Amino acid sequence: MVREHRKYVVPEIITGDDARIYAGRYASNFHSNTVLLATDESIFRQKWMREILQGLDEAGTEYVVFSDIEENPRDYNVMAGADVYLSEECTGILAIGGGSVLDCAKGIGIVAANGGTILDYVGVDQVRNPMPPLICVPTTAGSAADVSQYAVIRNADKKAKNIIISKSLVPDVSLLDTVPLMTQPKDVTVNSGIDALTHAIEAYVSNGASHLSDMMALESITLSAGFFPFSVDRADDPDSRFQSLMASMYAGIAFSNAGLGLIHAMSHAIGGLYDLPHGVASSIVMRSAIQYNYSSSKRKYQKIAYLLGVSPDITDDKRVITGMFEQIMEMRGNTDNPLSLSAYGASKADIPDLVARSAVDPCIATNPRIPCRRDLSNLFERLF
Numbered sequence: 001m002v003r004e005h006r007k008y009v010v011p012e013i014i015t016g017d018d019a020r021i022y023a024g025r026y027a028s029n030f031h032s033n034t035v036l037l038a039t040d041e042s043i044f045r046q047k048w049m050r051e052i053l054q055g056l057d058e059a060g061t062e063y064v065v066f067s068d069i070e071e072n073p074r075d076y077n078v079m080a081g082a083d084v085y086l087s088e089e090c091t092g093i094l095a096i097g098g099g100s101v102l103d104c105a106k107g108i109g110i111v112a113a114n115g116g117t118i119l120d121y122v123g124v125d126q127v128r129n130p131m132p133p134l135i136c137v138p139t140t141a142g143s144a145a146d147v148s149q150y151a152v153i154r155n156a157d158k159k160a161k162n163i164i165i166s167k168s169l170v171p172d173v174s175l176l177d178t179v180p181l182m183t184q185p186k187d188v189t190v191n192s193g194i195d196a197l198t199h200a201i202e203a204y205v206s207n208g209a210s211h212l213s214d215m216m217a218l219e220s221i222t223l224s225a226g227f228f229p230f231s232v233d234r235a236d237d238p239d240s241r242f243q244s245l246m247a248s249m250y251a252g253i254a255f256s257n258a259g260l261g262l263i264h265a266m267s268h269a270i271g272g273l274y275d276l277p278h279g280v281a282s283s284i285v286m287r288s289a290i291q292y293n294y295s296s297s298k299r300k301y302q303k304i305a306y307l308l309g310v311s312p313d314i315t316d317d318k319r320v321i322t323g324m325f326e327q328i329m330e331m332r333g334n335t336d337n338p339l340s341l342s343a344y345g346a347s348k349a350d351i352p353d354l355v356a357r358s359a360v361d362p363c364i365a366t367n368p369r370i371p372c373r374r375d376l377s378n379l380f381e382r383l384f
Ligand SMILES: [Fe+2]
Pocket: 143, 195, 198, 199, 264, 278
């Protein structure tokens, strides 16, 4: 049997309580005399930020705060951050936040090292020069941008989410600390947890999957099934938060190396056009996308279903799919986010545009079943 060559990229990862305090030491190790501290205003005001700033101080590292970062970060957020990075002569980036902050920080690093505009680097392997040292402290358990080679930047003029994939985007170090997650609002916890679960499911059934990515994806699904509901209901329980963070990390390593699929291709199209939170967009498309893919990867979907709590006695395909989706909805709990596109001002007249966007999304290439445009149109039709 011929085994294809595979490469795996993973950053250095530190896990555990108060892991964030190492930010200063790593900045010093990377000879970053001045770091751009990419974050958002509410995060910068958190009490736990003090230890990070103190660590930078003790390491003799200066910092310049850049917090002008919107949810679904815009190309102009990246360019503004790159201007600050270059004008302040920074020599490294410390990104502290959720997926939007981390993705924006990656974009800033790309532009700082390569020039031009961030939209010049959209696609796969378009980044020529390595980024400056990047230290990440994620404050959500979902995007896993702190371990992945992906960044998603919104083209504000075209209202489109653009995907950048490059080994250069793998951060140098990810500091996985539960403390920053403890003050997260419930809807952020839910949407992040759904994102992590989606990463693991898509990586597991991806046509780029391998032994290592499968191992990570399955562990992630197991942890999400066991701890995601608790992290929603018991926000201040550190163990649930930690296990959810591990689920996100495993899923991130899995998808970074195996690729994503139809759920992300469709949710990027929706998220770009209507500016929806990523986890909400993924929740909207999940059922249709899984139904479409199921026959192409039946054994793997059954395994996912059983890990999520569907009885192994259930083998009928329709019941497996329904059971899997019910388990996911139960994990999601009661949130205010409806799962119909109509609820977000979408119109069926937008379907051709949504189809065109998702058909060229890089995530479609690793979906186990490649949809034609008519398939995509039918899939979007079901979301209203
Ligand atoms: Fe995602």
